[in-house]
Amino acid sequence: MSIASSSHATVRAVLGSLFHTPEYGSFELLERALLELDDAGFIERVTLPGDAGYDERVAAARAADELDPGSLLELTDGRYGLPGFVDLHVHAPQWPQAGVALDEPLDVWLDQRTFPLEARFSDPFFAHGVSLDLAETFLSRGTTTALYFGSAHLEGSWELARACTEAGQRAVVGKVVMDDPAANHDFYRDASPEQALADTEEFLGRVAGLDRELRAGDPRFAGVYAAVTPRFIPSCTDEVLSGLGKMAAEHGAYIQSHCNEGEWEHGVAPERYGVSDARALADFGLLGPRSVMAHCTYMDEADTELFRETGTAVAHCPISNAYFANSACPVRRMREHGVKIGLGTDVSGGFSPSLYDNIRQAVMASRMLEDGVDALVPIERRGAGRPSRISVAEALYLATKGGAEALSLPVGSFEVGRAFDMQVVDVRRPYADLTGFDVFTEPGDVLARILYLATPDNIRQVWVQGRQVIDRG
Ligand SMILES: [Zn+2]
Incomplete structure (x- = not known):
């Protein structure tokens, strides 16, 4: 475990597939969602594929990342964000x-x-x-x-x-x-x-x-x-x-x-x-x-x-x-x-x-x-x-x-106005593989396997209000 130093670039945008539960009783998978963060690490915009301007915003976040590496956090395949x-x-x-x-x-x-x-x-x-x-x-x-x-x-x-x-x-x-x-x-x-x-x-x-x-x-x-x-x-x-x-x-x-x-x-x-x-x-x-x-x-x-x-x-x-x-x-x-x-x-x-x-x-x-x-x-x-x-x-x-x-704190989901608190779960870890041979790939099944089977090793990164506090690659 390493606590990331503050020398990391400031994250301004996050692109990835995110699970959360904005309402009690159900969950949502925000697939390939783009979150944009304000200076204080709060979510100021959530854009999904199909929303107006999605492609342009993703392109802009990628361009910004070229200039300021690390300003875009992109979750690779097999990684999911869950709220802290x-x-x-x-x-x-x-x-x-x-x-x-x-x-x-x-x-x-x-x-x-x-x-x-x-x-x-x-x-x-x-x-x-x-x-x-x-x-x-x-x-x-x-x-x-x-x-x-x-x-x-x-x-x-x-x-x-x-x-x-x-x-x-x-x-x-x-x-x-x-x-x-x-x-x-x-x-x-x-x-x-x-x-x-x-x-x-x-x-x-x-x-x-x-x-x-x-x-x-x-x-x-x-x-x-x-x-x-x-x-x-x-x-x-x-x-x-x-x-x-x-x-x-x-x-x-x-x-x-x-x-x-x-x-x-x-x-x-x-x-x-x-x-x-x-x-x-x-x-x-x-x-x-x-x-x-x-x-x-x-x-x-x-x-x-x-x-x-x-x-x-x-x-x-x-x-x-x-x-x-x-x-x-x-x-x-x-x-x-x-x-x-x-x-x-x-x-x-x-x-x-x-x-x-x-x-x-x-x-x-x-x-x-x-x-x-x-x-x-x-x-x-x-x-x-x-x-x-x-x-x-x-x-x-x-x-x-x-x-x-x-x-009464604005945390706990990926909604606008909430602090960007996220754990990145990698479902493809050796000895902790949660993919289940890709037999059950519906979002509800993927989430259930994460919640029931995830080990600490599956949790690769953790962010608190836009600051990275755990970095295990
Ligand atoms: Zn007690």
Whole structure:
């Protein structure tokens, strides 16, 4: 893997065959499309063969490329562009733990492995190294935007924000708040509610400053944003929860947390407040159009309506759910109700840094939810009792435009006005050939094979807002 240097020519136009999902439920193949980009790396025109002026525009882009080599990116045969993915839920400090101890129950997993590991983010050098490796790994898997939990440390989370900008990944980053001494280890928590709020305020200011500075120096800088990040209700005091809600409103900041995750977690709020986890978060001012809540597997009708009404988005983490949620997320029910949903890896409750793996699991989990899994239960009572399955194209939407909607960012498809975030998939790699002997060549079949079978080796180039960040030839 190599991170391309900024010495590359500025790409002004892209010519190639591109898959995307502008609408939920279907996909489009833009064959031999010409995208023209503005100075800031946004798509300003899409021209297709047969459109007026197509031949002239392609000729002009080629002529410009003669003068300024690299200004036209032309995808050769066997290569397809897909929108960069948006990962809505990641714990950056847990990256070294991916795949570790997943046979343990959640409390053992957290207490013996996760919290001691996250505590190591007190060392800025360690924090920076882990964060940079994770951001680069994500980019190499096609993930161009990510919403991250940092650690409970101000400096460690700051290193994460800086590392994402160095890797060239668009990022929304939060300093985690977990201040309740009764619920957290002394070796890893905020010193007090006051300190947690002060550190969060400082973090919001620093990240906004970093974004301003980098944006001023590079029109194609993809952006770094801060999120107010209470870990979840069980680890926070009421004082900090209401303080964070107010602070997010004052700054117009993103908010992220966990909601209605598993049997234990979703039971805490009813015991403490007499209302659901979702209702309690809303009462603290933590649900709204800038909020993304991870998991949301235990969503009754009232919770679902609350999410729709407040514009709160769900980060669906299907691999993690199989380990820690004790249930499958009702994606289809929530989508039909008008709730915004995208996908998250939940590194490292989810072991994989790839949204391809999560697209696959999202489809499989939805089918298991619909049909049920225990053959000893009669079939009519085995499943969820309502249509629950989603298609692989719908899962692609979740990984791209669904994530874009959740974060209100103009990314996730090849439409005019969106940032040019693209992964180039080569279907003809040795040992990872996706052509299938050219037996099934309909666009839907080609896309399905890419989504189900692509490996990291198939992803040859990645672009974030018109800047190349991965170049494997
Ligand atoms: Zn999580």
